[in-house]
Amino acid sequence: MALTDIELQRVKKRVGGLCSEKTPAHLKGQLRFEYEIEKQSAIIYEVRPAWNDPSKFTRMPLAKLTYVKTENIWKLYWKRANDKWVLYEPKGIAKDLNELVKEIDKDSHGCFFG
Numbered sequence: 001m002a003l004t005d006i007e008l009q010r011v012k013k014r015v016g017g018l019c020s021e022k023t024p025a026h027l028k029g030q031l032r033f034e035y036e037i038e039k040q041s042a043i044i045y046e047v048r049p050a051w052n053d054p055s056k057f058t059r060m061p062l063a064k065l066t067y068v069k070t071e072n073i074w075k076l077y078w079k080r081a082n083d084k085w086v087l088y089e090p091k092g093i094a095k096d097l098n099e100l101v102k103e104i105d106k107d108s109h110g111c112f113f114g
Contacts, residue, residue: 003040003067011035011042014101015065019044021105022113034059041066044104044112062112063104065097076100078111 003011019033035044044063050056064077064085076092077085087093088111091103107113 003037007067008037010097011037011065014098015042015044018101018105040069065100067097074100076103 015035019035023032032047034047035042042065043061045059046062047057047059050058061079066075073093073095074097076088078088080086094100104112
């Protein structure tokens with residue numbers, strides 16, 4: 001099931017805001033952060049020029065926020081080197097999306113921004 005319009009606005013404000021804050025204005029052509037909605041999830045990507053062809057861009061997923069409507073909670077995942085999404089510890093579940101966005105921003109374990 002897809003996110004409602006209200007949830008989409010929340011994601012745009014909080015997740016989109018984080019992506020804007022993390023994107024250095026002077027490096028926008030070399031490094032930026034974007035998000036995309038896939039069903040009930042918002043996935044944050046790091047976008048950079050490809051090393052072998054700077055005219056093309058690579059998109060590396062770094063965080064996934066998934067809304068579980070039946071439980072009215074958000075879950076935060078990070079992507080391991082084996083390409084699998086793993087629930088983020090110590091705080092991977094919250095009722096408020098903003099709590100998990102703060103966890104991504106803080107990145108105390110270096111899972112999102114290194």
